[in-house]
Amino acid sequence: MLPLSSAELRELDLAHVWHPCTQMKDHESQLPLVALRSGSGAWLEDADGKRYLDAISSWWVNLWGHAHPHINDAVSRQLATLPHAMFAGFTHEPAARLAAELTRRAPKGLNRCFFADSGSASIEVAVKMSFHYWQNVGRPRKTRFVTLSNSYHGETLGALAVGNVELYKAIYRPLLMDVITVGSPDAYQRAPDETAADVARRRIAEIATLFADRHDEIAAILVEPLVQCAGSMRMYDAEFLALLRELCDHHDIHLIADEIAVGFGRTGKLFACEHARITPDFLCLSKGLTAGYMPMSVVLTTDTVYGAFYDEYTKLNAFLHSHSYAGNPLACAAALASLELFDNTRALETNASLAAHLGNAAQNAFEHHPNVAEIRQCGMILAVEFVRDREYREAFPWRERRHLRIHRHALDRGVLLRPLGNVIYFMPPYIVTPAEIELMMAVAREGLDLAVA
Ligand SMILES: *Cc1c(COP(=O)(O)O)cnc(C)c1O
Numbered sequence: 001m002l003p004l005s006s007a008e009l010r011e012l013d014l015a016h017v018w019h020p021c022t023q024m025k026d027h028e029s030q031l032p033l034v035a036l037r038s039g040s041g042a043w044l045e046d047a048d049g050k051r052y053l054d055a056i057s058s059w060w061v062n063l064w065g066h067a068h069p070h071i072n073d074a075v076s077r078q079l080a081t082l083p084h085a086m087f088a089g090f091t092h093e094p095a096a097r098l099a100a101e102l103t104r105r106a107p108k109g110l111n112r113c114f115f116a117d118s119g120s121a122s123i124e125v126a127v128k129m130s131f132h133y134w135q136n137v138g139r140p141r142k143t144r145f146v147t148l149s150n151s152y153h154g155e156t157l158g159a160l161a162v163g164n165v166e167l168y169k170a171i172y173r174p175l176l177m178d179v180i181t182v183g184s185p186d187a188y189q190r191a192p193d194e195t196a197a198d199v200a201r202r203r204i205a206e207i208a209t210l211f212a213d214r215h216d217e218i219a220a221i222l223v224e225p226l227v228q229c230a231g232s233m234r235m236y237d238a239e240f241l242a243l244l245r246e247l248c249d250h251h252d253i254h255l256i257a258d259e260i261a262v263g264f265g266r267t268g269k270l271f272a273c274e275h276a277r278i279t280p281d282f283l284c285l286s287k288g289l290t291a292g293y294m295p296m297s298v299v300l301t302t303d304t305v306y307g308a309f310y311d312e313y314t315k316l317n318a319f320l321h322s323h324s325y326a327g328n329p330l331a332c333a334a335a336l337a338s339l340e341l342f343d344n345t346r347a348l349e350t351n352a353s354l355a356a357h358l359g360n361a362a363q364n365a366f367e368h369h370p371n372v373a374e375i376r377q378c379g380m381i382l383a384v385e386f387v388r389d390r391e392y393r394e395a396f397p398w399r400e401r402r403h404l405r406i407h408r409h410a411l412d413r414g415v416l417l418r419p420l421g422n423v424i425y426f427m428p429p430y431i432v433t434p435a436e437i438e439l440m441m442a443v444a445r446e447g448l449d450l451a452v453a
Helices: 006-016 024-028 069-081 093-105 119-136 157-162 166-175 196-217 239-251 272-276 303-307 329-345 347-366 403-412 434-452
Strands: 036-040 043-046 051-054 110-116 144-148 180-182 218-223 254-258 282-285 297-302 372-378 381-386 423-426
Touching: 051 434, 069 329, 093 110, 093 297, 093 329, 110 119, 110 303, 119 157, 119 218, 119 254, 119 282, 119 297, 119 303, 144 157, 144 196, 157 166, 180 196, 196 218, 196 239, 218 239, 239 254, 239 272, 297 303, 329 347, 347 372, 347 381, 347 434, 381 434, 403 423, 403 434, 423 434
Parallel strands: 144 180, 144 218, 218 254, 254 282
Antiparallel strands: 036 043, 043 051, 110 297, 282 297, 372 381, 381 423
């Protein structure tokens, strides 16, 4: 069979596929679907041979580039031996070794790994485990969850309920559990005389009041450490996490850290919680976990939580939650190979200089742009917030969809950028070169000039 051309592939797809997070009508005119054939390093190639620099790591999952030889080898070897097996009653080397490696590298005290199959599923697991823990230890009134404004934790009903991006959530509200929402420490919203740390402390004071009043009914609070990625890459001070940990300890409230997007080196440390030197009660990981190879997630938790579920079966307090593909050996093999790359390439050190390059390139391209309100960065995440009016930070009306002009222009120029509303961001794989950083920045600048015109 001959491979399909781009046009044929698009036609076949549009006849049968329904794409994620997409108004499918857009694909008829506004946004031609890109039909990919291959990927290599930081580049994707479409069915007509046009190449695209993957400046956003294919929705933040890809750490080492596409088709990395070391991960390919590990997955191929696993493919030939055991592609999949059920994980209840059975184990295998990739999962056991991965759990050992993750607990060794994670913040101290997270000694148990529970595997699931997507980021959203890991949030469901953490929420259910926290709730169930309080039932098991005789505190049945602790059933409520606290979440930050502008947070995102996934799309399944539980994960959607604890998230706060209205665009994804509003229509489903009648189906969602009721949560308590507190203000995000988002530093973009600081007052003119405030620092990021001031915002963090102000928000903590509000949470302290809430916890003091209602700790009897609160099971856990969820946070995305340092960066609310889907929430327009808003960032906050690490002190927020340190103070929140203290508050949670004081009031017997679980801290659930959703590092699905920021884990695995994105922020400059292997895990973002390390910036605040804290151990959450639950750490949710996915996306970079398998370096963009296979859908998998994991929830790490403490001996204390694990211990509350450990008893005679007839006590009926076990965690009876499962996913068919939990602990999939191919995914675990990819994850182990990715962890080896952190060791072999000293990526966290090289990322520090790549991040500095990213920061400089962004300053050069955007610092004096009349429509740029803020350039913010956390390690290998850099975001540029554009506005109609720089001084008043007045946003462009969302209906104008100006970011699509940037997306389309970048695709024309061979760069994959996908701004989130009025925020252009860069989250490149760790093998990106300085020249590629220059290219993505130049193309983004051109795109912004077109978008605000
Ligand atoms: C992507 C994401 C999720 C959801 O993960 P899926 O694998 O898409 O279900 C949850 N939380 C954060 C912070 C994410 O970035």
